[in-house]
Amino acid sequence: MELDNTTALVTGSASGLGAATAAALAARGARVLGLDLPKALDSAPEVSGVEYVGTDVTNADQVRSAVDHAVRGGGPLRTVVNCAGIGPSTRILGRKGVHDIALFAKVLEVNLVGTFTVMATAAEAIAASEADEHGQRGVVVNTASIAAFDGQIGQAAYASSKAGVVGLTLPAARDLAQHGIRVCTIAPGIVETPMLATVSEEYRVGLAAGVPFPQRLCRPEEFARLVTMIIDHDYLNGETIRMDGALRMAPR
Secondary structure: OOOOOOEEEEEOOOOHHHHHHHHHHHHOOOEEEEEEOHHHHOOOOOOOOEEEEEOOOOOHHHHHHHHHHHHHOOOOEEEEEEOOOOOOOEOOEEOOEEOOHHHHHHHHHHHHHHHHHHHHHHHHHHHOOOOOOOOOOEEEEEEOOOHHHHOOOOEHHHHHHHHHHHHHHHHHHHHHHHHOEEEEEEEEOOEOOOOHHHOOHHHHHHHHHOOOOOOOOEOHHHHHHHHHHHHHOOOOOOOEEEEOOOOOOOOO
């Protein structure tokens, strides 16, 4: 599918995977709407071709407003990339007692329900657009994690939410096929994001040493490159792709 002179929507665009993806899509000629929380957008990078819109993905009204803005701006909405997410770590039974049930629900609300809300709302708008000469109207790329398969101690909420994104992939692709919309998911391993910038260099080296090959952390730009590859490859649909250097996470 062609990106030039189309519109793309990227959530979690203020930093990390979302920022790299927004920049990559803009470089390919797309008009990009970067969605993130207003506070996060205060430190978002200035990128030519990227317009930021303060949006909470757990708020259906805000999501619909952002999608409407994307449709009105010129160039058909063709691409949606869901990168927004949170990843607190808490054991089911810890020193302070039972896992906070509200926190568990919040992680699922952001990571899974937020992903679904953006995908479904955007799909409605994409389905109303003109198909290209191949019958295509759009591509949705969601973000899971290898935690969906190898959840570690303390990752009950996060792993559950990302496993939900993996489970959503195939039925979403089947549901949206009649509208010419493809759906794929990327499950990254350990990525150099702002979250990792807060840990020691020694800890980062230890994380990289656990990756079979290449023995380093993944770069956000590599995630963005895979997004563009999925968009370019018209026969990729309903698939979850691990991008982890063959890493399989240990319990801790």
